[in-house]
Amino acid sequence: MIENNIKNIRQRILLATERCQRDPKEVTILAVSKTKTTADIKQAIAAGQDCFGENYIQEGVQKIQFLANPGLTWHFIGSVQSNKSRLVAQYFDWCQSVNSLNCANRLNYQRTSFQKPLNILIQVNINNEQTKFGVSLKELSTLAEQVSQLPYLKLRGLMAIPALKETYHHQLIIYQKMSEAFQELQNVYTSVDTLSLGMSNDMEAAIIAGSTMVRIGTAIFGSRVQK
Ligand SMILES: *Cc1c(COP(=O)(O)O)cnc(C)c1O
Numbered sequence: 001m002i003e004n005n006i007k008n009i010r011q012r013i014l015l016a017t018e019r020c021q022r023d024p025k026e027v028t029i030l031a032v033s034k035t036k037t038t039a040d041i042k043q044a045i046a047a048g049q050d051c052f053g054e055n056y057i058q059e060g061v062q063k064i065q066f067l068a069n070p071g072l073t074w075h076f077i078g079s080v081q082s083n084k085s086r087l088v089a090q091y092f093d094w095c096q097s098v099n100s101l102n103c104a105n106r107l108n109y110q111r112t113s114f115q116k117p118l119n120i121l122i123q124v125n126i127n128n129e130q131t132k133f134g135v136s137l138k139e140l141s142t143l144a145e146q147v148s149q150l151p152y153l154k155l156r157g158l159m160a161i162p163a164l165k166e167t168y169h170h171q172l173i174i175y176q177k178m179s180e181a182f183q184e185l186q187n188v189y190t191s192v193d194t195l196s197l198g199m200s201n202d203m204e205a206a207i208i209a210g211s212t213m214v215r216i217g218t219a220i221f222g223s224r225v226q227k
Pocket of ligand 1: 032055078161199200201216217219
């Protein structure tokens with residue numbers, strides 16, 4: 001089932017990129033495996049999936065240690081509590097949810113010099129009043145500048161979890177704002193290449209707006225029991 005689901009996601013990416021004449025290779029699938037077992041993850045690996053996203057730090061670290069597979073890339077996509085940042089810095093390849101200088105400083109300090117720099121996405125709060133996570137577009141350029149100065153971090157781009165809108169048109173307007181902010185960042189920093197936008201229910205709008213990474217949980221692994 002997981003294998004088929006991944007094939008379906010690839011097909012959806014193909015159709016969405018055809019609609020906007022983008023190269024499907026520009027869009028990476030991040031398999032969001034939170035609450036799912038390592039057996040589920042192994043099925044995804046067998047289907048060719050090699051990057052995974054986790055929201056809960058202890059659960060994520062357990063899976064990383066258990067699978068112990070250097071061919072995999074792990075993205076932390078949950079909120080980084082300050083008492084957990086050390087584990088993010090030690091075990092993950094990416095952190096997609098940096099939203100303050102304090103958080104960036106901690107990760108930079110805790111990343112060890114024999115590791116590659118931790119890849120960083122700044123989380124942007126784009127018209128999403130329900131959650132307080134993420135910086136506003138106004139605060140973005142200052143934080144990006146600060147992150148880009150930190151030697152053990154590598155600024156790769158932006159992440160957002162926009163609230164679903166009533167219409168596809170409204171959705172697209174918001175996603176285009178994200179895409180513009182991403183392009184502005186790319187003009188300043190050569191290391192920036194990733195716009196993490198779109199989940200199971202909204203990946204088409206995100207891809208049409210320019211997303212380079214869709215974070216897919218439910219549509220790959222099935223629905224989750226609420227945690
Ligand atoms: C859970 C989660 C996802 C996956 O959502 P689905 O709707 O299951 O695809 C993507 N991004 C973040 C940040 C998440 O927490």
